[in-house]
Amino acid sequence: MTLLRADNVVLSYGKRPVVHGVSLDVVPGGVGLIGESGSGKTTLARAFLGLLTPTSGSIWYGTHPLKNADMKAFRRDVQPVFQAESLDPRMRVGASIAEALKKPAQERVAELMKQVGLSPDLVIRRPHELSGGQRQRVVIARALAVGPKLLILDEPTSALDVTVQARILDLLAGLDTERLLITHNLSVVGRLCRTSHVLFAGRVVESGPTDTLLERPSHPYTRALRDAVPVLGGEPPAAGRSAPPAETGCPFRSRCPLAVQECEQPPPPREVEGRTVACHRAEEVLTGPAGR
Amino acid sequence: MIEVRDLEVRYGTRTVAKVPELDVAAGECVAIVGESGSGKSTTLMSLLGLLENAQVTGQITVCGVDVRNASPRELRAIRGARAALVMQSPQSALSPTTRLGSLMRAALKLHGRAATRAVMAAAVEAVMLDPAILRSYPHEVSGGQAQRFAIALAVALGAEVILADEPTSALDVTVQAEVVALLRRLRAERGLGLLLVSHDLALVSTIADRVLVMKEGDVVESGPAARVLSAPGHAYTRELLEATP
Numbered sequence: 001m002t003l004l005r006a007d008n009v010v011l012s013y014g015k016r017p018v019v020h021g022v023s024l025d026v027v028p029g030g031v032g033l034i035g036e037s038g039s040g041k042t043t044l045a046r047a048f049l050g051l052l053t054p055t056s057g058s059i060w061y062g063t064h065p066l067k068n069a070d071m072k073a074f075r076r077d078v079q080p081v082f083q084a085e086s087l088d089p090r091m092r093v094g095a096s097i098a099e100a101l102k103k104p105a106q107e108r109v110a111e112l113m114k115q116v117g118l119s120p121d122l123v124i125r126r127p128h129e130l131s132g133g134q135r136q137r138v139v140i141a142r143a144l145a146v147g148p149k150l151l152i153l154d155e156p157t158s159a160l161d162v163t164v165q166a167r168i169l170d171l172l173a174g175l176d177t178e179r180l181l182i183t184h185n186l187s188v189v190g191r192l193c194r195t196s197h198v199l200f201a202g203r204v205v206e207s208g209p210t211d212t213l214l215e216r217p218s219h220p221y222t223r224a225l226r227d228a229v230p231v232l233g234g235e236p237p238a239a240g241r242s243a244p245p246a247e248t249g250c251p252f253r254s255r256c257p258l259a260v261q262e263c264e265q266p267p268p269p270r271e272v273e274g275r276t277v278a279c280h281r282a283e284e285v286l287t288g289p290a291g292r
Numbered sequence: 293m294i295e296v297r298d299l300e301v302r303y304g305t306r307t308v309a310k311v312p313e314l315d316v317a318a319g320e321c322v323a324i325v326g327e328s329g330s331g332k333s334t335t336l337m338s339l340l341g342l343l344e345n346a347q348v349t350g351q352i353t354v355c356g357v358d359v360r361n362a363s364p365r366e367l368r369a370i371r372g373a374r375a376a377l378v379m380q381s382p383q384s385a386l387s388p389t390t391r392l393g394s395l396m397r398a399a400l401k402l403h404g405r406a407a408t409r410a411v412m413a414a415a416v417e418a419v420m421l422d423p424a425i426l427r428s429y430p431h432e433v434s435g436g437q438a439q440r441f442a443i444a445l446a447v448a449l450g451a452e453v454i455l456a457d458e459p460t461s462a463l464d465v466t467v468q469a470e471v472v473a474l475l476r477r478l479r480a481e482r483g484l485g486l487l488l489v490s491h492d493l494a495l496v497s498t499i500a501d502r503v504l505v506m507k508e509g510d511v512v513e514s515g516p517a518a519r520v521l522s523a524p525g526h527a528y529t530r531e532l533l534e535a536t537p
Contacts, residue, residue: 036466037434037464037467038434131328131329162327162491162493163531163532165535166534166535184464185465185537187537225465225466228466228468228469229465230469230472231494231497231498232494232497233497233522234494235498236498236499237468237473237495238469239470240466242420242470
């Protein structure tokens with residue numbers, strides 16, 4: 001069953017829309033929301049958490065629109081994991097975790113600490129006395145305290161060293177909760193999400209199985225994201241054109257190396273080789289030189 | 293550009309960085325890699341004499357200046373100008389109430405350079421920014437633009453070497469690629485030396501000529517990037533490589 005769903009969701013700050021009619025299901029196996037700063041991914045995540053109300057369209061929690069849902073049950077089922085800086089700097093981390101428990105109990109806090117790979121002895125520390133990786137584990141422990149079904153993770157590892165990042169990803173991959181992961185880093189999505197949606201300028205431009213998207217992207221923006229990730233011993237990452245999104249037609253056409261006159265019309269989402277893509281030239285992207 | 297011998301940085305009795313040898317030649321990129329707490333940023337800061345509360349020993353020469361024995365005036369002449377510093381979060385390094393143009397003008401004047409419109413426009417154009425950005429406040433520009441502006445400051449002041457501490461880790465991958473391409477171009481066109489501190493080995497492998505791997509204050513391995521990152525000699529380097537996604 002789909003726990004959360006966005007149905008044609010529009011989100012605006014004042015009169016400025018930042019998410020334009022996005023529909024997607026948070027399905028089992030992990031869902032990735034990928035995009036750069038300003039793509040609307042964090043805004044959409046906030047709407048999924050019930051922190052923002054859509055201007056139009058709706059978020060569904062199970063079979064109910066979120067606005068009519070039992071918020072107590074929702075908060076138990078869906079927990080956010082933000083970057084480690086979300087901890088109260090004045091609170092001991094044990095107290096931070098206990099705060100999330102209905103009946104604060106030392107044993108349960110210790111159990112949660114162990115579950116995320118931390119020594120229970122650390123409960124008396126304050127956030128600044130822990131490393132970045134330890135702090136992120138505390139944030140995860142606090143989210144797990146209420147026994148959620150789904151974690152909404154917003155760039156959970158982007159501030160961490162690679163070795164620490166790898167351990168946090170292992171931890172997250174081993175949890176039996178569902179995941180909605182928001183990130184700009186494609187390599188992280190590959191570890192945690194079976195399905196991914198690529199957002200550009202507030203629109204989903206490509207959706208499908210993560211492996212398919214990473215191996216053979218069909219949208220030029222997905223391809224640009226993939227090619228920008230440096231690879232050990234590989235060529236220097238490809239730098240694309242930087243330009244603000246186009247106001248009309250395909251928003252990516254201001255940066256797209258394949259843009260033609262047809263792109264002045266908005267591309268409707270369509271099925272191409274096992275994924276959904278909004279690009280007039282998806283076939284050319286797929287058959288481009290060496291898949292690039 | 294940079295010559296370091298037997299560098300040791302201590303806080304009290306605790307040694308936080310020990311670097312026997314570190315050289316950066318013109319047009320060369322040397323990277324220091326390691327985890328948080330490995331001493332890589334401390335090493336970078338010590339090269340410009342920026343660690344006031346630490347005991348620093350050894351020989352540090354930057355742009356021909358003996359950093360440890362230099363007068364404040366001599367240090368000012370290299371810091372930020374001949375040896376530019378680019379930090380992880382450029383926006384926090386830029387005064388929030390000063391327009392970027394005023395900031396660049398102040399930096400040029402501080403170092404006794406002509407702060408003409410043409411000089412400033414040329415510097416921002418060299419980093420692929422529109423000179424109109426000089427009228428913006430730091431919060432009005434994106435992270436990538438702010439980082440490119442920090443590099444434009446180095447260009448305006450005629451930097452010979454850039455010391456960069458995680459210059460792209462706060463940026464989106466596509467923006468990171470732009471900044472890396474820019475640094476590569478400046479190296480090729482201007483013979484700029486680059487000392488890069490990073491925990492991203494994949495990124496380092498695409499830009500660095502040589503690599504120093506640091507762990508808990510010690511250099512555990514160093515050598516040509518192509519060799520160290522493809523055939524590591526130290527278990528810790530292998531661990532770092534395995535963790536690289």
